[in-house]
Amino acid sequence: MLELGVLGLLKEKPMHGYELKQRLAEQLGPFGRFSYGSLYPTLKRLAKDGAVETDLPKTEASRRKNVYRITPAGESLFDALLEESGPSVTEERNAFMLRLAFFRYMKPETRTRLMESRRGYLQGRLQKMAASLKNVKEKMDAYSVELMRYGVNEAEHDIRWLDDMLETERRNGNGTNSNAAAPTPEGAR
């Protein structure tokens, strides 16, 4: 998860850990809550594996700013992480949302497949939760009922939301097309 986020941000420009943390928080909001306790070790691991590199070499980094940039190997790793989406990406909102932040780098058919598979998952969950809510409503306290209602509402909302995005995708010409839907990749007006 964090690896993907770090590499995705480093694709835009080289950064140091502190800045990465800030950008993750501000771009992903509640979905990118990572701690330094995982961020810095992750950067070290990525460096060791050759996915990112830094100017000042291993000697005596002390505690000065340490700017990392992504390597070609890192780009490949990013692509691999982005394309292979296990069940957790479909079933966990945070994982899905992190992917969404990098949808522009994803092959349109992967994008569509992912949205549809999450939609399917949510549909199934909605089914179960709605049934369960109906069954046990009478024997449960009001707070627990409220909790389940929240879950049902969210599932319904997210399904509509995904449908809108899928519709937009189609309108922009993605049965299995190339990159659309990004207004101007670098037109940083």
Place this chain on the structure above:
Amino acid sequence: MLELGVLGLLKEKPMHGYELKQRLAEQLGPFGRFSYGSLYPTLKRLAKDGAVETDLPKTEASRRKNVYRITPAGESLFDALLEESGPSVTEERNAFMLRLAFFRYMKPETRTRLMESRRGYLQGRLQKMAASLKNVKEKMDAYSVELMRYGVNEAEHDIRWLDDMLETERRNGNGTNSNAAAPTPEGAR
């Protein structure tokens, strides 16, 4: 987190690990996704600490059903975990939602304080996200914009939702009152 969930469920009736996992999933839906890899160790730890106990003693549990029940020490631990709510309970939805499942066991003033403190947190986050969205909307790709929009909408929705619950709380006579809002604790019709 898991400790609280386990103890909370065991308050209703003794259960074994497998059943606990099922009930967590069905009662908490997407907010109670715990794995066996943490559940079983947690049960062992709680047993070692005297918070739960089981019939068949330590000798040769092999792999037969292992029913745990909560002890008085466990009840105290539950109360302590429920009342002390650090920043993560305010800032992380899952942690807050898990608490919600046990709101009926909470002192009304703790309940109110918790809802208000989450409301405050969401309000602050909404502020930041809305500003950030306005600022960077033009330079970002459509998917990232959609991600931020989702975050803003959710915050707004959750604030309204909390306001409704706080209003209900007040209507049911909780400035600082005792237990209301639970229709019939055991009227398992």
Place this chain on the structure above:
DNA sequence: GAGCGATATATCGGTCCGATATATCGGTCC
């Protein structure tokens, strides 16, 4: 009584969090 899917427990490696410690930078106040 063999076969099998659901029930049930255990464990390992690895990711991530939360707390804590430490260093550096850029002011500003005297």
Place this chain on the structure above:
DNA sequence: GGACCGATATATCGGACCGATATATCGCTC
């Protein structure tokens, strides 16, 4: 100039939790 301080920046440790894997048992059908 140097003492102080808040923001910037990195590092590390213990523990919670996940995901994968292994294993045992139960109840059913054939």
